[in-house]
Amino acid sequence: MDTPTPPAHIAMFSIAAHGHVNPSLEVIRELVARGHRVTYAIPPVFADKVAATGARPVPYTSTLPGPDADPEAWGSTLLDNVEPFLEDAIQALPQLTAAYAGDTPDLVLHDIASYPARVLAHRWGVPAISLSPNLVAWEGYEEEVAEPMWREPKRTERGRAYYARFGAWLAENGITRHPDPFTGRPERSLVLIPKALQPHADRVDERVHTFVGACQGDRADQGDWRRPAAARKVVLVSLGSAFTKQPAFYRECVRAFGDLPGWHTVLQVGRHVTRADLGEVPDSVEVRDWVPQLAVLRQADLFVTHAGAGGSQEGLVTATPMIAVPQAADQFGNADVLQALGVARHLPTEEATADRLREAALALVDDPEVARRLGEIQAQTAREGGTRRAADLIEAELRRGRTE
8 A cells, every 4th residue: 555645734826717727626535535734825706616626825916807897808919918826926925925824834835826825935934736728838949939929029119128126126136047948847747737728738848838638526515507498409509608709609609590490509708798788598598607517518418618727638538529619818719629529629719609509519519520529528537537646746845855
């Protein structure tokens, strides 16, 4: 039998975003069940969700837009997107330093967006493990993606000021790394997505990054959903929690699926769109501002998704064909990967008309090759180990840290 790992204090750090918090929760629950004391630094809006795992929330005030913020709060340019994370990190670090005074953890876990966690782990001299809820950098990523993306912003006064401020903040805290590898090249990383969803997976350094796949749990605390008895096909439409202000797109979905005989549509519209914004809605379309997504997907025949990492992996784990309509960030790459896997169609938002959506739906739901590919990926993902393997690897890092 394996020797049990002595209980330790493990500190997790994240930001107030569903796509960053949810993937970590089952790992945290498992670590608590194994007897570890887990603290979880998180803005108060997620404190109850964290507490339900058995971890102790460590609340801090964040300046980032909250989980229900208007998507326009994030701006429209690359610098608009990244500057708030640095600003938040700088103001959060003193709060977190004070919160952990006299209670240094044995190991730090952190979301990819939690810069203060890496600074604190450096100060404390303890191991740090990134829990990545989405794709990670492969060999050649900087040349192929990062450098072209940043070429113009780095030439601007604003871009140079961003890097100067970031570098100065790191130097103040004893870190000599450039901001780019600091944010994108962790020393150790557990990747909480299926390897099938990772672009250029054959070029990822698996000495650093370990793919453990989906860590989803049963999500019973989110509620249940029952498939209508008369439904021949069920389609879930969801653009996640952040980029939901898309009434025109939802109207196209109502037109695409609302009059298909025997089809039932679950339409999640978020908090910025009302039923009145959709026009006439037939009885076969169920309009919600939020749904227990995994519960619906376990009974659905089709998933119309923004292709966020969380939604994409839920579609793969439940073997649900997808229409990917990406909105931002890594979603465009995820959509391309899903289409290349043969389990989805990628439709840009401007092309996601009722006719195109219906055409894609009918082509996907009864295609035996799509079903075969989904079955293969579902089995591959299960073999990656999920929650238990993630906890095993974290404990291995604890044991290694104690012997060094």
